[in-house]
Amino acid sequence: MTRTVLVTGGTSGIGRAIAARFAADRAEVFITGRDPDTVERAAEELGVHGVACDATDPGQVAELAARFSELDVLVNAAGGLPQAEPGNGSALDAVLALWQANLAQNLLSAVLTAASVRDKLTSGGCVISIGSIGAERGGGAYGATKAALAAWSASLSRDLGPHGITSNVISAGYIAGTNFFRGQMTDERHRALVEETHNKRPGTVEDIAETAYFLASPGGRHITGQAIHVNGGAFTTR
Ligand SMILES: NC(=O)c1ccc[n+]([C@@H]2O[C@H](COP(=O)([O-])OP(=O)(O)OC[C@H]3O[C@@H](n4cnc5c(N)ncnc54)[C@H](OP(=O)(O)O)[C@@H]3O)[C@@H](O)[C@H]2O)c1
Structure with a gap:
């Protein structure tokens, strides 16, 4: 059966590779x-649907x-390093602006998107x-906002688990070839960054795309509430 997959931040880098991986599997992505023009161009290149949407x-x-009436896979890839905007306010105003921008782009983007499709996620989805x-x-x-993302994802897992839906974070190390x-x-x-890995190479967008594809496969059904580290050993959990 054709799966429906939504990848936020799918125009570039990791999200784009994940979209390509699911599209290769004939999913409806x-x-x-x-940026509407960037979305349109990327969607055409990938042969997927593009929707301009600020996830915040x-x-x-x-x-x-x-x-969507139903959604099988949601991938929250939208995120990044917000620029510190030089403003006219105080130094504390600048601190507040930077933290609020990070919270919006790296946490609230995922929280809002997941909440919006919560009731459309299918059993067996992720x-x-x-x-x-x-x-x-x-x-x-x-x-700090990515740590909060992992904490939120674990609580989402508790919420969605009884409905047969998994929720995981792929915690990426240094990935080359993105914006x-x-x-x-x-x-x-x-x-x-390469030196601190055990395998002495940067991560690739395909490393993350294949991990996402596995988590959405039958083999990934009992993996939920986890942060899966994909970093060549740059950080080990023990
Ligand atoms: N590259 C790395 O080394 C690395 C390591 C660890 C984690 N990550 C994470 O991986 C994810 C993907 O990043 P990337 O490395 O692939 O960078 P990227 O090439 O800059 O891709 C980021 C994507 O997110 C989109 N985006 C950003 N903010 C958005 C918003 N508010 N609403 C909708 N789309 C938004 C961007 O498009 P627009 O800007 O046009 O909206 C773009 O499609 C991010 O969450 C990032 O934090 C990256």
């Missing part, structure tokens, strides 16, 4: 992003959800949210 905007998220290694080791406002670092990644930082 929907991707979102904030409840009105836009509700409109997105209204398109919610997958893309977290970060930054949650494990003092990643500032970004890491996440907005051109700011230096050769030196790249080398340092």
Whole structure:
């Protein structure tokens, strides 16, 4: 049976690779992003449906959800490092703005999207949210919001589990080939991040896409409430 899959932040990087993986499986895939032109172009390239939607905007998220009668897989990939906007306010105003932007982009985006499709998720389905290694080791406002994402995902698992739906975070290490670092990644930082892995390579978007695909497969049905670390050993749980 054809599965319906929604990937927020599916125009680029990790989300795009996940959308491509499910599309290769002949699923009916929907991707979102904030820029309508980018969404349209990516959707055409991938052969999927594109919907411009800011996942931090409840009105836009509700409109997105209204398109579905049933949804099998929700992937919350929208997220990133918000820019610190130089404002006219005090230093504390700037701190507040940065934390609120991180909370919106990396936590509330997933919370709102999941809440909007909550009653449309099918038994046997799953919610997958893309977290970060930054949650494990003092990643500032970004890491704190990704840690909160994992805590929320675990509580969602408790809520959805009785309905046959899983909820997990894929906690990604350094993944090359995305727009996440907005051109700011230096050769030196790249080398340092690769060096701390056990397998001496950066993660790829396909590493995350294959993990997401597995979590949504029959083999992943008893995995729920977890943060699955995909980082080449850069962070180990023991
Ligand atoms: N790359 C890494 O090393 C790494 C490591 C750990 C975790 N992650 C996480 O992986 C996820 C994907 O990031 P990426 O590395 O693939 O970066 P990316 O290439 O910048 O992709 C981010 C995607 O999210 C979309 N997006 C951002 N904010 C959004 C919003 N409010 N509403 C809808 N879409 C939004 C972007 O499109 P628009 O900007 O056009 O809206 C884009 O499609 C993020 O959650 C990130 O925190 C990345």
